[in-house]
Structure formats: C-alpha cells, structure tokens
Amino acid sequence: MMNLTHENIKKTKSNINFPSELFINGKYQKSISEKYFDNISPINGEVINKVFLAHQKDVDLAVSIARESFNKGHWSNLSPGQRKKILLKFATLLERDRLELALLDTIDMGKTINDTYNADLPTSIDNIEWYAEIIDKLFDDISPSSKEYMGLITKEPIGVVAAIVPWNYPLWMAIWKIAPALITGNSVILKPAEQSPMSAIKIGALLSEAGVPDGVFSVLPGDGPITGKSLCLHNDVDCVAFTGSGEVGKLVLQYSGQSNMKRVQLECGGKSPNIIFADCHDLDAAAEASAYAIFGNQGEVCSAGSRLIVQKEIENEFVDKVAKLSKNMHPADPFDPESFAGAIVNTEQLDKINKYVNIGKEEGANVEVGGNITMKETGGSYFEPTIFKNVKNNMKIAQEEIFGPVLATLTFSNFEEAISMANDTEYGLAAGVWTKDINKAIKASREIRAGTVYINNYEEGVDTTIPLGGYKQSGIGRDNGYQALENYLQVKSTWIKIT
Ligand code: NAD
DSSP states (O other): OOOOOHHHHHHHHHTOOOOOSEEETTEEEOOTTOOEEEEEOTTTSOEEEEEEOOOHHHHHHHHHHHHHHHHHTTTTTSOHHHHHHHHHHHHHHHHHTHHHHHHHHHHHHOOOHHHIIIIIHHHHHHHHHHHHHHGGGOOOEEOOOOTTEEEEEEEEEOSEEEEEOOSSSHHHHHHHHHHHHHHTTOEEEEEOOTTSOHHHHHHHHHHHHHTOOTTSEEEOOOOIIIIIHHHHHOTTOOEEEEESOHHHHHHHHHHHHHTTOOEEEEEOOOOOEEEEOTTOSOHHHHHHHHHHHHHGGGGOOTTOOOEEEEEGGGHHHHHHHHHHHHGGGOBOOTTSTTOSBOOOSOHHHHHHHHHHHHHHHHHTOEEEEOOSEEOGGGTSOEEOOEEEESOOTTSHHHHSOOOSSEEEEEEESSHHHHHHHHHOSSOOSEEEEEOSOHHHHHHHHHHSOSSEEEESSSSTTOOTTSOBOOSGGGEESOBSTTHHHHTTEEEEEEEEEOO
16 A cells, blocks of 8 residues: 655656546547547646547447347356456455546545545445455345245346446445446446546456456446436436436436336435534534534535534534634645645536525525635635524525535524424435434434434444435435445346246
C-alpha cells in the first residue's frame, strides 16, 4: 500500500493517462459517431480531456456483445468458485492502482484525495471481496412438497444488466452495482455519470486483467438523455440498476414500461432527518456526527443528514457545537491529504446550492453560518458549510434535496412531533436518532419510514453487510448485503415427478 504523501500524489498525478474511450469486448475504442464531450475538473474549471460519448449504435453494439457472451456462458456458466477467484483478483488490482483510481475520481468530481484514497477505494475493495467470498456459500432450496414430486427453487442470473450511476462516489457507487451483478453471472454494461467517467473507464481493463472474459463487462461513458436513455429503452437489456436523482429514477421506470418491462432497481435521493433528543447522552459526539453527516463529501451524499431536528431546549447549545465544528470543515485544496472537503462537482451544482441558500433566506430562515460560494480565485466550484436556523418543515430547504453542504435546523417539543416531522417528506432513505433511552430509540426506529435508521451514530459503521436503500421516493430494491444479489437473479421453479 502506498502512503498518501504529497510526493506520492504529485508523482502519480504527473504519470496519469486520463482514460477517455469506450470499453467494449475487452478493448478500448472510440464511439462509432466519434462524438465526445469536454470533461471538466471542478477543482479549477479546466478541461481534463475529451471523453467519447456512447450513442445508440455503441449501445447496440455493447448490448449485443453482452448478450452473446451471456448466452454462450463464458462467464455465466463458470462455477461461483471460479467467478470468486477472478473478482478477488480484481480487488487486488484495485489495491495495486489505488492511488491512480483515487486521483481520477478526485480530479473528475472534486472530492478530496483523502476521501477517495482512504474511504472510496477501501470500501469498494471490501465490497468486491464480500460478494466474491459469499457467492460459493449460498445454497438453493427444495420445496417441502408431497413424496411424488420434488420442487426445486433455484436462482439464475437475469442476463444483461445496465448499471447507471451518479458522480458523488464515482467508483464506489459503480462497484455497488457491478460486484453483485457480476458475481451472480450476469453480463454488465456500466454507464458512469458524465461528470465522472474516468475511474469507470479504467476498471474495464482491470476486470479484463483479472480474467473476466471479453464482452462480459463494458463501459459506456456518455450523457443521460442519449447513452442512459438508450440503455434503458433497449429491449435486450434485462435489468437497469440505477443510482441517481428521483426525477431520472421515474424516467427509468417509464422507459422500462415503454420497452421490455425490464427489471428496475433504484437508489434515489433523500432529505434525511437527524433527530437529537434532549436526553442524548453525548451531545459532543452527536454534534460531530451531525456536522460530518452534512458537510462530509461536500454534502453531496444521498443519505446526508440534511434536516437536523433538535429538541427545543437544547437547540442553541447544540447548533453552536455544530457551527463550531463546521469551521474546520471548509473546502480546501482537494489534493492536500489534510483537506476535509473539496470542490462541488460542477458549476451547475454550485449554482443550485447557491439558489437554495437564497430561497432559504427568502422563505424566512436565518443563515447561522456560511452561505457563500468560496475559493473563486481557483477557477473551481466551492461552497462554504452552511447552517440555517428557524427552518419550518414545509420550506423548500427542508423538503427538497440540495445535495450540498447546507443544513436545515428544525425544532420539536415532543416525541410525536419529532417523528411526524421526520416522516413529513417524500423521501425515506435514512434517519438518525440520538437518545439514551433505548425504548425511545427503538420506537423511533420502528416509526420512521426510512430504509436505514442510525441510533446514536450517523453512518459510522456502514459496510457491505447491511443493505442500503429507500422507502417512498428514495428508491426500489437495495444495494449491499445479501439483498442486493436479488436485483440480479431470476427465481426458477422446477417440478420433478418421481415415478
Ligand atoms: P442524475 O439522476 O442526474 O444522474 C444519475 C445517472 O443517470 C447519470 O449517469 C446520468 O447520466 C444518468 N441519466 C440522466 N438522465 C438520464 C435519462 N434520461 N435516462 C437514463 N439515464 C439518465 O443524478 P446525479 O446528479 O448524477 O446524482 C445525484 C443524485 O443521486 C442525488 O439525487 C442523490 O441523492 C442520488 N444518489 C443516491 C444514492 C443512493 O444510494 N440512494 C447514492 C448516491 C447518489
């Protein structure tokens, strides 16, 4: 493992070859149309490279090759144990190229090298290893039927999977889809977000090097309306596994209905409540976790604790603590391993955050901390950690996903009010509950309509073992855990007559 020093970062950065091509059938190639888009780094606003944009014909080619490889069983017919060895090798290659991959994500979307190198890469590697290690330990079922018949319930790969992913954790979100999809024997086409295509393109070669047969894995960089939509409407794609906004998630569902009724798994947005009861046993720990939950990764986190719901009598004390901590969470040079936060992904996202801060002011909330675009001299996109007080739950800044470092603080007087406020949202991805009363914690966890509830922590222990996904408009299906395998498997029932 390479140490994350300034010198190593500089050396690796100066030798990077920025990936820009499509990866189809085990080879890098230009798009058939030879169209490309400018890939801009939000760190300084400069063009990094020109990345080829996959059009309909490229999608058709990648899908037909994926289908052929699936039908021929090059990968799907390998034993789980054989696939396991190949994915474990892939994990070692990610470790070998860890700094390069981390830098590609940092350069592409602006998050810090500390985050990409020390969080995104190790968690991606862990995810691959976890799925590789469980796949040859799972058994199918036999039904408890009459003596004359034997009923087998077996699982089969679904076929061709398109994984469409966002930019906030470019490699990690891609691995959440492709590790369980590949290990179950499917052919996979990965479409990274247009803001962060490079690490996805790079792993095409690494999967080949690990031993995944040509055609089984492709990468199609491109945009949503052309590349993503073509994949979703394709009649020979069996499943779209999508992570991104609810708005696009709804389109993906429509595309499925307009084409072959392909399976759709969705991980969408959130406006997650983080409830601090006055009887919380450690307000310092709660404040630290609450600050991290909204300012970590520049607030560009689906499950960010963006609504801080605090019991009235501790509001001032608690918000002061979070505000104090936020002073050390300002953005700084993303290549400095000491920086806490980096750049916002692009100017559009920066403008959106700024717009919401102005809306919050117009709605009558008070900016307690921050509220401004910063580091303009870099040419990049940066925003200060921002805390609003006096927010009402019907305000836009309490209801709409901002996807930036903006915290909305609300208050409550009793348990029922806290839970009702927490649930009063179209989303249901995550929630935090801080109390020393175990009964209250369990009751809150049962009553909050969210896929994940953190009790006396916020996202601290997250790993591959536990499924992640949403209630309500935060999604359908789950990533992570055994549950994610279900996204990529068909259930086959076989009745055998015993004569
Ligand atoms: P987005 O919806 O704009 O894009 C996501 C992906 O969909 C991209 O690859 C994009 O190119 C593609 N896309 C866009 N339009 C499309 C179309 N018409 N057809 C098919 N594909 C299309 O989201 P984003 O801005 O990249 O990411 C931020 C969103 O992702 C936030 O809402 C965030 O909450 C969500 N997210 C959710 C999770 C989760 O686990 N629930 C994790 C990370 C991010």
